[in-house]
Amino acid sequence: MGYDIFLSYSRAxxxxxxxxxxxxxxxxxxxxxxxKIEGGQDWRERIVDALGSAKALVILFxxxxxASTQLIKELAVADDMRKRVIPVLVSDCEPRGAYLYExxxxxxxxxxxxxxxxxxxxxxxxxxxxxxxxxxxSATSAxxxxxxxxxxxxxxxxxxxxxxxxPSPTQGHKERxxxxxxxxxxFPLGRYDLYVLVPILLGCFSVGLLSTGDDKYTGLGFSxxxxxIYMFIIAVRNARLNRSIFSGRSFASYVVVFVIGxxxxxxxxxxxKDKIYLLLGLIILALFMAVFANVLQVxxxxxxxxxxxxxxxxxxxxx
Numbered sequence: 001m002g003y004d005i006f007l008s009y010s011r012a013x014x015x016x017x018x019x020x021x022x023x024x025x026x027x028x029x030x031x032x033x034x035x036k037i038e039g040g041q042d043w044r045e046r047i048v049d050a051l052g053s054a055k056a057l058v059i060l061f062x063x064x065x066x067a068s069t070q071l072i073k074e075l076a077v078a079d080d081m082r083k084r085v086i087p088v089l090v091s092d093c094e095p096r097g098a099y100l101y102e103x104x105x106x107x108x109x110x111x112x113x114x115x116x117x118x119x120x121x122x123x124x125x126x127x128x129x130x131x132x133x134x135x136x137x138s139a140t141s142a143x144x145x146x147x148x149x150x151x152x153x154x155x156x157x158x159x160x161x162x163x164x165x166x167p168s169p170t171q172g173h174k175e176r177x178x179x180x181x182x183x184x185x186x187f188p189l190g191r192y193d194l195y196v197l198v199p200i201l202l203g204c205f206s207v208g209l210l211s212t213g214d215d216k217y218t219g220l221g222f223s224x225x226x227x228x229i230y231m232f233i234i235a236v237r238n239a240r241l242n243r244s245i246f247s248g249r250s251f252a253s254y255v256v257v258f259v260i261g262x263x264x265x266x267x268x269x270x271x272x273k274d275k276i277y278l279l280l281g282l283i284i285l286a287l288f289m290a291v292f293a294n295v296l297q298v299x300x301x302x303x304x305x306x307x308x309x310x311x312x313x314x315x316x317x318x319x
Contacts, residue, residue, distance in 0.1 A: 004132040006054035006083075007033040008074050010064035016090060016115060017060055023119045028133045029126070051077050055130050056084040059103075060115075062091040066099055075102055086129070088122065089313050090115040094306065104305035105242065110313035121318045189257070193230070200226045201263065227261025235293045239300035246294050254290035259283065 005024065009017040017033060024031045032050040034043075051057065057078040065071055078085055087095075087103050089110045095103045109125060111118035127133040189197065204223035234253055243250055262282045 002030075003032040003050060003054040004029045004056075004130060005031045005126065006051050006057045006074075006078075007031050007060070008057060008071055009033070009060040010062055010068055010071075012064040013060050013062050013090060016119075019116055020060065020119055020123075024123050024126075027123050027127065029123060030132075047074065048077055051083060052081055054083065055132060056086055056126075058126065059085070059087040060090050061087045061093075061095065061099075061103070063093040066093070066096050072098055072102070084130070086126065088115075094309060100302065100305050100309070101242070104309040108309065108312040110316045111318075112313075112316060118316070118318050125317060189230075197226060197230065197260075201260070205263070223263075224261050227257055230257055230261075231289065231293050232296070235296045236300055239297050239304050242301060242305070243297075245298050245301070246291075250294055250297065251287070251290045254293045255283070255286040258286035258289050262286075 007017060007020060021031045021033060032054060034047075051074065057074065059065065059071065075085065084107075085103075086107050086109065089108060089112050091112055094100070107129075109122060111122050123133075201223060207222075231254055234257060238250060238253065259282060
């Protein structure tokens, strides 16, 4: 039997969950929740089967959900099955830890405060998003001020490359496309970055070749300033794209930029073994810088995720 919605909730919110199921049933929406697990059944297999047959995982998220270990398992299963995940905020709280990472950029619906009074418009909104239900929602029950959010693909499971935060419609057209293009590539620099950095690098390289004495390090200095700045820029990008911390892709993005920035000195300084030692030293230094940039990315990603979440729940449904 297929289900329209798989409902996940904390035991502390059971009364609200039961009201959700009743309201959905009155509109012809088939909801699975844990009361459907019969005695003697393997509840793990039952949950996996129900998620597999449901169109979406809907989460009634409250402060109690932050302490739930079962929810993170259901999220992982839903992501592995590429199911839509729609979190619904039912209390005055924010997702924390793994839930902030997994849920901040999802398609949130806010029914706080007084969530029990907003269940009808919530069900109507879900019916529109998922194209389910036996009866079309009435025009009066739909929220006139809150359009139905666009469908999003579910993010990969936590051990896979995480799905980046979907670029906001308020972002510029070029910025949105740049973010989307960079999601699938480990190379950190885009076309417009190269328009800026290649002239700087060539100019600094020329200064290093044509200068003598201490003056030849002037070009290297300008080159390193530019690429140090770009390491911070890339940390911001990786944080906004919700990329994994201390992953191979993350390290590669920082190391590549750092080594490119030092390329003038690699060409102009040393010969033979000295150049090899210099290269190894720069790679080691680049790794240390990559560790620092990853730590910065941790801080920035948390900040971005909180801002994304807060902007998505700014207006309660039906307000």
